[in-house]
Amino acid sequence: MGQSHLLPILGLLFFSLIPNQLCKICEVSEENYFRLHPLLSTMTNSKYTTGTQSADVLLSLRLVGIQNQTLIQPLSQQVKKYVGRKGSNLSSGQLALITLALGACRTADEIFIYENHLLGHLENKLQAEIENMNTGAMAVLALTCVKRGLINGQTKTDKKDLRSIDDHIQSLVKKILSEKKENGLIGNTFSTGTAMQALFVSSDHYKESEWNCQQTLDTILKEISQGAFTLPAAAAQVLTTLMGKTYLDVDKDFSCASGLGNFNIPSHEPDTTTPPNSPTNISVHYSVKISEIYSTTITVPSGSVFLDVMEEARKKNETVFGFTVEQSSWGPYITSVQGLKANNNDRTYWELLSNGRSLSQGVGNYVVHNSEGLEVRWSKY
Known part of the structure; x- marks a missing residue:
C-alpha cells in the first residue's frame, strides 16, 4: 500500500477529524520499548529525510509523545521550507499530512498553518482530488471519522447515510482481512501498519477470531529486528501504530505529553572500525x-x-x-x-x-x- 495512494485520503481524514473514541488496539508494552530503537534511529538519523518524509516523522514523533526539541525543531523547519518551495504544487494529501504534523500538540507551528492559508488551499485541492481515493485502510479511517461525526450529531444525516457508511466500512474491512498472511502481516510489511490502524477503529465490523492483533504486532517487531524499516516514512508510520495510535488521535483534545514522552532516542555513532575478515x-x-x-x-x-x-x-x-x-x-x-x-x-x-x-x-x-x-x-x- 504505497504512500502515494494514501495521501489524497489524508485530506478527507483532516476535514473529518473529531474527538476519538475507544477502540480495540494492541500496542508495544513499556518493557519492549527498546525494540523500537531501530525505528527511532531511522527516523531521526537519516540525512535523506526531506519533504513529506519530514512531515511523516514529525507527526509520528508528536503522536507518540516525543517532545525532544532538538529533533522536533529541525523537522518543523524542513516541513515549512518544503511548503515554501512547492507551494500550489502540493497535493491534497501532502497538504493534509503537513497540516496534521504542524497542527498536532497546539504548538507555535499552528501559526504557520493560518499565515500560509494551508486550510483554504487544502479545501480547494480536496474538491479536485477527492475522486482518487481508493486505498482501503485509509478509507476505513476516513469513513470512521465521518461516521463518528454523524453519530455525535456534528453533521446532520439520516439512518440511510449511516447504513451506507457502515456497508462501505464492512466491505473495506473484509478486503483488508483477506490480505492477511499466515504470519499476521496484512498485505506486506509496509502496508501492515496502516491496515492495523484501520482495524483498530473498526473492531465492530469483524469477529475477534478473524484477526490476531498480537500476532501481527509480534511479526512487525520481528521485521524491525531484521532491519526492514530503513525508510524514515515507513518507520514513522509503523511507530505510530505500534504505540496504539492512529491518525484519528490528532484532535483538539490530544495530549502530546504521553506515550514515549522523553524516551531515550538512540544516537547514531558511525562505525570507524573494520570488522576482521570484512572486505572493503x-x-x-x-x-x-x-x-x-x-x-x-x-x-x-x-x-x-x-x-x-x-x-x-x-x-x-x-x-x-x-x-x-x-x-x-x-x-x-x-x-x-x-x-x-x-x-x-x-x-x-x-x-x-x-x-x-x-x-x-x-x-x-x-x-x-x-x-x-x-x-x-x-x-x-
Whole structure:
C-alpha cells in the first residue's frame, strides 16, 4: 500500500477529524520499548529525510509523545521550507499530512498553518482530488471519522447515510482481512501498519477470531529486528501504530505529553572500525531480465545499496544497463531500464530480486552482500 495512494485520503481524514473514541488496539508494552530503537534511529538519523518524509516523522514523533526539541525543531523547519518551495504544487494529501504534523500538540507551528492559508488551499485541492481515493485502510479511517461525526450529531444525516457508511466500512474491512498472511502481516510489511490502524477503529465490523492483533504486532517487531524499516516514512508510520495510535488521535483534545514522552532516542555513532575478515569491496552478480537476460559482475564498496550496483553497471554499458530513477516520499524507485518504462495502466513494473527472491525493500535502501545474485526483472502485478 504505497504512500502515494494514501495521501489524497489524508485530506478527507483532516476535514473529518473529531474527538476519538475507544477502540480495540494492541500496542508495544513499556518493557519492549527498546525494540523500537531501530525505528527511532531511522527516523531521526537519516540525512535523506526531506519533504513529506519530514512531515511523516514529525507527526509520528508528536503522536507518540516525543517532545525532544532538538529533533522536533529541525523537522518543523524542513516541513515549512518544503511548503515554501512547492507551494500550489502540493497535493491534497501532502497538504493534509503537513497540516496534521504542524497542527498536532497546539504548538507555535499552528501559526504557520493560518499565515500560509494551508486550510483554504487544502479545501480547494480536496474538491479536485477527492475522486482518487481508493486505498482501503485509509478509507476505513476516513469513513470512521465521518461516521463518528454523524453519530455525535456534528453533521446532520439520516439512518440511510449511516447504513451506507457502515456497508462501505464492512466491505473495506473484509478486503483488508483477506490480505492477511499466515504470519499476521496484512498485505506486506509496509502496508501492515496502516491496515492495523484501520482495524483498530473498526473492531465492530469483524469477529475477534478473524484477526490476531498480537500476532501481527509480534511479526512487525520481528521485521524491525531484521532491519526492514530503513525508510524514515515507513518507520514513522509503523511507530505510530505500534504505540496504539492512529491518525484519528490528532484532535483538539490530544495530549502530546504521553506515550514515549522523553524516551531515550538512540544516537547514531558511525562505525570507524573494520570488522576482521570484512572486505572493503564486495562483488555481486547483476542481471537485467526482459525477454533476454543481460548479466555482469560488479564490484562496489561494502555497505552499498542496490542502486549503487545499478549505477556501476550503467557505467560499464549504458545501452544494456541504462536506467532512470525517480524520487518519492518513500525513496527512489526505478522507472525504466533500457528505455522500457513501467506503466500503471499496463500493470508493469521493475521488480528487484536477490538470489531469485523478490525484495520488499527499495532500490535505495537494500544493502547488498558479497557474492549475491541481484536482478532487475520486467514484471506484471
